[in-house]
Amino acid sequence: MEREQGELHKKLVEELSVVSLPEDFASRVMQQAKKDRQFSKRTILVFAVNLFVILIPFCAVGMYIYESISVNQEVLPELLPMEVKNISYLSVETTDEFFFRTERIDYKEVEKELGIQLLEADGKTVEKDFVVQYLSDGGNWIRLSLKNYFKVNGRPIDWKIEIITSETQKEQGWDHEYLGYYQYIETVHINRTPIHLLQDTVAVSTLKIQSEKIAVFVYDGVRYTISGRISIDELKNILEELLQ
Amino acid sequence: MEPIGEQEFEDLVKQYGTELLHICLMYLKNYQLAEDAVQETFLAVYQNYGKFKGNSSLKTWMTRIAMNKCKNILRKKYLQVECLPLDLQIPKEGEWGKIEREMTVTKAIVELPRKEREVMIAYYYQGLSVKEVAELYQLKEAAVMQRMKRARNKLKNRLEGML
Numbered sequence: 131m132e133r134e135q136g137e138l139h140k141k142l143v144e145e146l147s148v149v150s151l152p153e154d155f156a157s158r159v160m161q162q163a164k165k166d167r168q169f170s171k172r173t174i175l176v177f178a179v180n181l182f183v184i185l186i187p188f189c190a191v192g193m194y195i196y197e198s199i200s201v202n203q204e205v206l207p208e209l210l211p212m213e214v215k216n217i218s219y220l221s222v223e224t225t226d227e228f229f230f231r232t233e234r235i236d237y238k239e240v241e242k243e244l245g246i247q248l249l250e251a252d253g254k255t256v257e258k259d260f261v262v263q264y265l266s267d268g269g270n271w272i273r274l275s276l277k278n279y280f281k282v283n284g285r286p287i288d289w290k291i292e293i294i295t296s297e298t299q300k301e302q303g304w305d306h307e308y309l310g311y312y313q314y315i316e317t318v319h320i321n322r323t324p325i326h327l328l329q330d331t332v333a334v335s336t337l338k339i340q341s342e343k344i345a346v347f348v349y350d351g352v353r354y355t356i357s358g359r360i361s362i363d364e365l366k367n368i369l370e371e372l373l374q
Numbered sequence: 375m376e377p378i379g380e381q382e383f384e385d386l387v388k389q390y391g392t393e394l395l396h397i398c399l400m401y402l403k404n405y406q407l408a409e410d411a412v413q414e415t416f417l418a419v420y421q422n423y424g425k426f427k428g429n430s431s432l433k434t435w436m437t438r439i440a441m442n443k444c445k446n447i448l449r450k451k452y453l454q455v456e457c458l459p460l461d462l463q464i465p466k467e468g469e470w471g472k473i474e475r476e477m478t479v480t481k482a483i484v485e486l487p488r489k490e491r492e493v494m495i496a497y498y499y500q501g502l503s504v505k506e507v508a509e510l511y512q513l514k515e516a517a518v519m520q521r522m523k524r525a526r527n528k529l530k531n532r533l534e535g536m537l
Contacts, residue, residue, distance in 0.1 A: 135497060135501065138498040139498055139501050142396075142498060142499045143499070145477045146396045146477075146480060146499075149392075149395065149396060149399060149405065151387075151391050151395050152409075155387065155412075155413075156383075156384045156388065156391070157384075159413055159416045159417060160380060160384065162413070163383075163417055163420040163421070307406075
């Protein structure tokens with residue numbers, strides 16, 4: 131066992147040797163640490179005094195900040211705020227480390243069980259193999275993944291629905307970072323709902339196929355992410371039908 | 375302990391930074407998140423160095439902080455980050471294919487369930503003994519052995535000849 135430990139250790143170190151911290155990492159952390167220290171020393175009193183004067187009128191705005199969407203560290207304009215929803219969690223038998231997971235075949239039943247009215251793709255033909263994947267930590271949030279919900283010109287459309295279910299989670303925020311191969315296209319407004327439109331860049335540059343388009347918006351305090359390898363106009367049509 | 379000085383802090387980053395990055399990377403499977411976890415770890419070390427009582431080694435203390443930071447990130451960001459199973463995002467163009475092909479052991483360990491992954495990282499990457507792994511995660515040695523046994527069984531096919 132010890133020999134094996136030594137061999138695998140060597141292999142792991144060798145494999146990971148190409149992964150390192152940026153050269154300026156130490157100085158960056160140092161600067162941050164100093165900033166934090168200065169902040170705590172100089173500004174606590176000023177902060178406390180000004181808290182009521184400055185922050186209270188903007189407390190709602192403050193909450194929105196914690197729900198930012200960013201693409202490769204570019205923070206996009208604010209969406210409507212997410213709200214804490216009082217729901218009933220689905221009854222799930224098995225749990226893994228942090229999460230409760232299950233799959234259901236009837237979206238309307240899931241809505242009913244959760245006790246919440248969500249957006250639905252009215253008028254679309256729901257795919258036969260469509261299932262709702264449910265994931266939750268059992269106390270703070272729920273995520274529903276609607277894979278292959280319906281098709282547009284033969285291409286599957288997926289939905290992701292994220293619901294905050296506790297004040298704690300609301301305070302912690304619900305940031306979403308699209309890292310790497312994503313590009314922000316624009317923010318459109320449909321029926322006063324701001325919607326971010328993104329696309330993946332790998333398909334365009336490498337695979338030469340229709341890129342995955344993604345729409346992210348908050349409706350009635352719930353965040354929706356709708357995606358599929360369709361044109362931006364097709365995606366906008368889906369959104370208009372949903373939100374009109 | 376006395377608060378840490380600037381030079382001493384930089385030395386600490388140099389000495390342990392890469393190892394912590396690798397541990398966090400195997401835990402979080404995403405380079406950017408791993409770097410964030412290491413940054414938060416060192417900030418916590420900087421702020422709390424004076425409170426370190428020396429009950430464990432400095433390395434164990436820092437690893438424990440890093441693991442807690444990883445868990446926080448995982449809890450908070452698991453759902454929000456769009457990432458590949460192992461997303462290194464290494465800023466070295468052209469090397470990705472080579473790395474992906476050659477990272478057989480790393481990928482195998484990364485794909486284990488979290489609890490098994492934890493002990494395997496500590497035992498095989500950090501080179502800790504079973505007793506030290508148990509101390510790190512505040513587990514009984516038997517529990518560590520059991521997790522390792524399960525993990526090794528899962529890895530046997532993938533790492534033929536190594537286990």
